[in-house]
Amino acid sequence: MKIELGQHIIEFHVEYGPRKKLSIHIDPSGLMTVKAPNHTSDDVVMSAVKQHGSKIVKQLQAIEAARTAPKVREYQEEGKFLHLGKYHALHELIETNGRTEEELQHDLKKFYFASCKKVIGERIKIYQKQLKVTPKSYIIEESRTKWGSCSSAKHLTFNYRLAMAPIEVIDYVVIHELCHLLHMNHDRSFWRRVGSVMPDYKEKEAFLARYGQAMTL
Template identity: 65%
Template sequence: MKVEIENKMIKVDVQYGNRKKLSIHIDSFGFITVKAPKDTSQEVIVSAIESNGKRILEKIHEIEVAREIPKAREYHAQGKFLYLGKECFLHELIDSSELNEEVLKRNLKKFYINSCKTIVEERIKVYQKQLKVKPKIIEIVESKAKWGSCSSDRKLTFNYRLAMAPIEVIDYVVIHELCHLLHMNHDRSFWRRVGSIMPDYKEKEEYLARYGHSMSF
């Protein structure tokens, strides 16, 4: 379902079930899910979204800003950068001797891209066996909006900045996207499948929402 709020079109996944009240949830990716009692009309759902429009837009804005605000870094051997959830000296990640800032930035980005590719491919091998799915293509990309995505042609993409996150957070994003090979929408079946592999996945979502802005260089 798509609903227009203040001239901005937002996509909403609606889940119907045995519940008494309607609720709206926005995860760390900016995905919006409405959980509603059975037989709830579309008009009621749209009205609920519109009445919470300001809060929804503010939350989406917070997520977008958090992913765009860069943290100032010092590009020298003792400068600190995140890798797998820990701060490391630049010289521990790449060769930092006698190189200018522009070259160091370029080489560090290559390091993150290559590391992310290696880690993601290894973790996919682990979880695709459990989920009994297999992606057709795996790509590492640069994105300000998403940590991962799954297309209808079974292509999975992952943000190279994930290499800065703890391995269990990377695992969550891998599981999240692999589960989309079974359920393209964020419906109840999707989250049930994610939870069957990683019961504490909400903690990983919270990590990305809270610390995603610091995963930059």
């Protein structure tokens, strides 16, 4: 099926089955599927998609942005860099006038660290209430191997590059680490707890696995 959302034409597949509620899923490649109860009319499906139109377009744009990430970073005013799932010209993120390339690289990384700390702090406040947990502290660091971690002493660590990801992907990493305050390993209880807050967490995992390499300097 197809639907026009603003200036965008969105194609999606409808999957009918013995379910009670209609839900919308977008995989990391941008394929959108509407899962609907048997005998759901086309009008009801279209209405549901329109209702979530802005969120759908935003998610699809983030996926496309990650897919078309530039391979060479251009540290100049119009160089493109990811921030919260969208590309921005460098001068929209930091001051560029009179700065050398080395200074721009330093300032941009500093911007990401600050942005990540702010956003992570805001999201922790939201989800720690839902999960009824309280971390002792959290820090932002640079890592090539992990997006986040949780120590046995309840200290959380997050990768500064998360500031480049869509907010819902950041939410997944925050939820993941907060759930480790309840379950230190990745057993079934852990994943059930993650899923209770974010049912589509596997899509966020897949997004990081597929597009995480584009989230770099």
